[in-house]
Amino acid sequence: MTAEHEFTSAFAADLDGYLAFKEKMGFYGASRIVYLRRFDAYCTRLGRTVFDRATVEGWVIDELQRSSTYRSWMSYIRDFGRWLHTHTQPGAYILSDQWKSSFTRAHPYLLTQDEIDRFFIAAARLEAASPWAWQAAAFFTLMHSAGLRTIEARHLLTDQVDLAGGHIDIIGSKGHRSRRLPLTADVIDVLTACDTTSRAHLGPRTPFFVSSTGKSVTPATVGVIFNRIWDHAGLARPTDGRQPRPYDFRHHFAYANLERWMTNGTDITAMLPYLARYMGHATFDSTYYYVHTSPDFMNAYADITASQSQSLLPEVGFE
Structure with a gap:
């Protein structure tokens, strides 16, 4: 078992090597690691030791049985195969393009102004035994007022937030693009209150929004807190399949x-x-x-x- 990502299959060392290579190239996506761990667990469970067509497509078929709209995870195993082919195993199988699927956008839930108002009233009153107690309103205010991606808000660092200058810097986001976004006075006030409380409770920190351990908040936690606020606000949940999300x-x-x-x-x-x-x-x-x-x-x-x-x-x- 490798120490870094706790892979257990015959491909453990190569998986760690591949992820280290991707990180050097600036790719740190957690989703990639999640799916490669699933592949690793699949290989461990079935005793797969050769990165051939039977192993790769067998896992893909197994994964498709529980997948939903998005199938971008196929690119992770395809890219890993290319890396193996180039670096350690010239005979490694590269997932065929026939497995590529068209991208289908999820239909968004259209928030009403009443829902937004009630959501933020509830966010300001959130009771939680974690920094979310004081940072929930600021986190979702930033997403709402600046149109941030969830990952951009989660990865925002304290040195990228200039409250005196009235702007934030989004560095190396999707496609490695960066941008500077101005903030309104109201948003600056909300972020200042959050920052002041975080400093008082936690001292110096690197992420602007933090978990109880001082690390960046996770995607799962953001969803949990969003749903808790939504429910505490007494907002109804639709029955047509579309559910409200932070995004x-x-x-x-x-x-x-x-x-x-x-x-x-x-x-x-x-x-x-x-x-x-x-x-x-x-x-x-x-x-x-x-x-x-x-x-x-x-x-x-x-x-x-x-x-x-x-x-x-x-x-x-x-x-």
Whole structure:
């Protein structure tokens, strides 16, 4: 058994070597480790010792039996196979592209203003035996007001938060892109209160938002706290399959801006590059997706385009 990631299969040393290689390249994703641990456990359980087609595709088939919409995990085992082929095992099997599946976006839960108001009232009153007691409101306020990805809020460091200057720096996010985001006075006040309390209870810390052990908060914990606040706020849970998630604050940030610009008569074509840059999108395709998340926006958009000859949105995205 290797010490670093506690792999137990015949591929343990190579798995650790591969992950060390990825970290040197700047890839630290926890999801990769989770799925490679599953592969490792599968190989240990069945006694697999050769990285061949039967081993790799056998695990993929086993994993598909419990997978859901997203299948990006296939890229992890495919990439590991390439690494083995190049570095230690020239005969290692590389998962065929026939296993690639199309990406299906989860339909977001569209937060109403009433739900948002009630959520933050409950967040400010959260009782918890951890730093979440005072940092929950700040964490979700930042996601809501700046449209952050959950991972960006979780990985935010204290030296990336300039409360005096009124901005935060998102460093090396998705696609290794970085950006500086201005903060409103209200958000600065919320973050300042959180930071002051954290310093009083924990002293110097590196992550801005921390767990009880002083480390960055985990994705699972964020979801647990979000659901606890949602329930404490007395908010109903939908029955159509779509459930509210922390990431829906990012969706709300995007379409709320689009709807506000449309209502104010602002040229959305001109504003899309700013929204894309603020949200950290590589292309307009990702930003344009949010246009389709709001029924109110789409209905009004149809009325506008029916009466105007000029397109409100560009026909072609930009790099």
